[in-house]
Amino acid sequence: MSLIGLTIGQARDQLRRKAITARELAEAYIKAMAVARPLKAYLVETPDRALAAAKQSDARLQKGNSLPLDGVPVAVKDLFCTEGVETTAASKILAGFVPPYESTVTANLWRNGALMLGKVNLDEFAMGSATITSARGPTENPWRRRGDNRPLVPGGSSGGSAAAVAARAALAAIGTDTGGSIRQPASFCGIVGLKPTYGRCSRWGIVAFASSLDQAGPMTRDVRDAAIMLQAMAGHDPKDATSALLPAPNFEAAVGQSIKGMRIGIPKEYRLDGMPTEIEALWRRGIEWVKAAGATTVDISLKMTQYALATYYIIAPAEASSNLARYDGVRFGLRVPGETLEELYENTRGQGFGAEVRRRVLIGTYVLSAGYYDAYYLKAQKVRALIARDFDEAFKSCDAMLTPTAPSAAFAIGEKMDDPIAMYLNDVFTVPVNLAGLPGISVPAGLSAEGLPLGLQVIGKAFDEETVLRVAAVLEDAAKFDAVPAFVAGAP
Amino acid sequence: MSNLIKGHTGDWEVVIGLEVHAQVISNAKLFSGAATDFGAEPNTQVSTVDAAFPGMLPVLNRFCVEQAVKTGLGLDAQINLQSVFDRKNYFYPDLPAGYQISQFSRPIVGKGKLVLDMPDGTVREIGITRLHLEQDAGKSLHDQHPTKTYVDLNRAGVALMEIVSEPDLRSAEEAGAYLRKLRAILRYLGTCDANMEEGNLRCDCNVSVRKPGGALGTRCEIKNVNSIRFVMQAIEYEAQRQIEVIEEGGAVVQETRLFDSGKGVTRSMRSKEESHDYRYFPDPDLLPVTLDPAWLAKLRADLPELPDVKKARFMRDYGLSGDQAATLVAEKETADAFEELQGKVSKRVSISASATANTVINIVSFIAGERGVSPAQFISTNDVPGVLILQQKNVISGRMLKEVLEGIADSKQSAEVFVAEKGLTQVTDTSAIETAIDAVLVKEPDKVADYRAGKEKLLAYFVGQVMRATQGKANPALVNELLKKKLAG
Amino acid sequence: MALDKATVARIAALARIKVPDSELDALAGALSKILTWVEQLDAVDVSGVEPMVAVTHARPPLREDKVTDGGIRDEILANAPETTDGFFVVPKVVE
């Protein structure tokens, strides 16, 4: 098998056995990254940095005192601030911004031996579900519909991360998930995407979209890799007041453990009217798989599900309108001059933000404004409490939940673009998890009739990623998903 | 005492509420680890959190919470075991995040009170509405360049306590007394330096007028007045202005005004076309603040003795008048120096605390003030106890106190050495005084005649002449007694 | 809620985002559609429900009152569009 065909788990073994070197692995990926340029996944390539880190990894590997992620080349969503490397959140307003600091999650990765290949594309400020709102243009999904060569979206907002991993242009990637931004692109690209519990990974140094929803997580080839990556990323950070003061358990140990006797909840409200039959069928297959593995399924009810998207599209824009106020042309990023300060502000923000970001900032400003706060924002926070309560109740009768990840497979670039609400519906199964702050994972589970990957989602209790990983690994084993995208960098 | 203001149409009552921003004494900022020191080079005390760089997050400073709670306890206020930080959104170049982290609907401290000591010895209770924690903004300099504003973020993120009073104040004097009392409490607690001139105590005044007992009038807010004197001037001016507006048939417009200390007037700030809409909402980067009741109880138990309690103790234990006690306790240092002084002196001689208090209040404070030191500093660095002991022993007269206190301060000598060297020992020798009296009376036969004809007020004049002749060294009581005898004779 | 042009202009001013007059109508339409859609929450009975303020119930320690940061003026100013003598610079603010 070629170097870029290995998982993290496999590469780790070969590195430790000195069958390969970190340098060889890094060089293979640097080449793959270049080959994959037509996908426009990477915004910045940092090969020198990767090679320098690989050298250090090799030194440790030589001495036999390697770190958990030594030699693992990672693509970083350009929402993570990386010291000395331009960080833009795919927005014009942050063009040229070079942070003097490294986000906690990326710093944790490098401290554990991983190396950065580059920064990858996303929807502007992570606002989107298709990586088409990026100021740098869309990223293409490496998959194609059978007999149709139109470029598809990779999902979003972590579309660059998903495309890079799926195309073998990164061994793993990190993304962020505010309403499904890790799980939905993972589903669209046929990879594993894990959104940890809110507070599991530090948000420090991640360009904020919606603070009460944002969470970083890994995007990988398989479930074990997700566990290995999460281990390195997670942990309490005193610089983030919402980071949980909990030690990270051994996530990898959960992978491969039996789910015999486990109760898997099947939320009836996720059976949407007009849901494509292939999604329905996929879900049914998933249910059979967990049953076959010895788990029982329980019908559960998440009554508020239908209100989750509307709730999300009040809370997330409200927080975003405030979080994005700092982009004002004074201290960093774009400045579009004006005669007065007010003009400078308005010009900078008017030209610096793209259409979707502008829409969300305006919605957010409106729902917080005098006279509307109670009707929109406060109401949404109350419905959010009810949504969280639904999950609490449901988890009294089950250990994890199984649902589809997204209501469809990847769509073509240009589809759904004129209707924001149609786009928002992509996140119908993922958003409730963010509202409740729970962990969720998407595992590739099959192909659509058109030959596109589809994912199943496992949802767990707060801080119970171990159960999520256990169930996900069972699904992975059963699904035996081995389809390969149309585009693979340096195909094996 | 009446606070009413006379207008053409009768009496008016002025209604005042104050909003004070008190800078918390702390090493680091409210939500970052940058220093709070005053006067550093621009933007040197700024972290990436203070400058609101992308991805930066606030983490609350435990000590600032403690300081706010202490202050709340000092104001006899409700301490809220759960409080929430909110974002107050607005754009300004010295507000880097585009929002100020403050507390809106659930402040850390609720209702409390503050007792005013009025100049006539009476007390007034003023309600405190709330105290909350918030971040200071940076500084915008508009006068450095003809077309540019310069921004320094050193202050951005420094912890402030916003202390809001009920509209219970009824005169500029009361407002002044409120600020002096608040300053004393903050300093006793060590939670704020409370120096208005240095900007670590800033005051916004809400002023309205009404007919006594009538409905509240429309108020104006005078922003950022930076001394107690100016607060009083601004209120006086604003109350008069509002009365004139109404009496001339106009109506007061609710607005924000600025006090021009040069001209002693308030001016309307150019009102922005768009009214403020701060869009407060709970800051999702911060969890609600939860206080541990046991911790709170300990803080309460460890609270220092505060001015009101100290004043009551001084009246009870030392027999001081309310006025004397209030004056002494206004500064903790002074109160402490008084107690120490009284202790030292009374160990050696019998002296009334009231006499010591008067010396501190009238003489020591005056001399210290002239020398630019505090009364406490003056007492601790000079042999003040020695001077009081000599006076109680009748070695020097009360009239000599000021001269001797100044003398020991200048010469750095002990009271005893100074008095001996300068020969300031009081003359209690009857014959010497009689000689001096005789000399005075001989020179003033007309006045002696007048006195004897019934103009007894002249006695004071003769006493003065005798004292002057003896360079103040004669024992005044003896002079009085002997003079009366001679004049009668 | 259908937003009119004037409301959108007011919100845009509040958010300090310049929206050309020619785009106001289309934007008002788009925002109105989103707002009308989110108003499906009107159907939810939330009486007696406390709003969700914090997602996590953890109470990590607060920060100690120690100076651990600052003194990095060059880094603070390095990304700024305009600086002079250690200050950020903006067009003059008229009060």
Ligand SMILES: [Mg+2]
């Ligand atoms: Mg205020």
Ligand SMILES: [Zn+2]
């Ligand atoms: Zn304030």
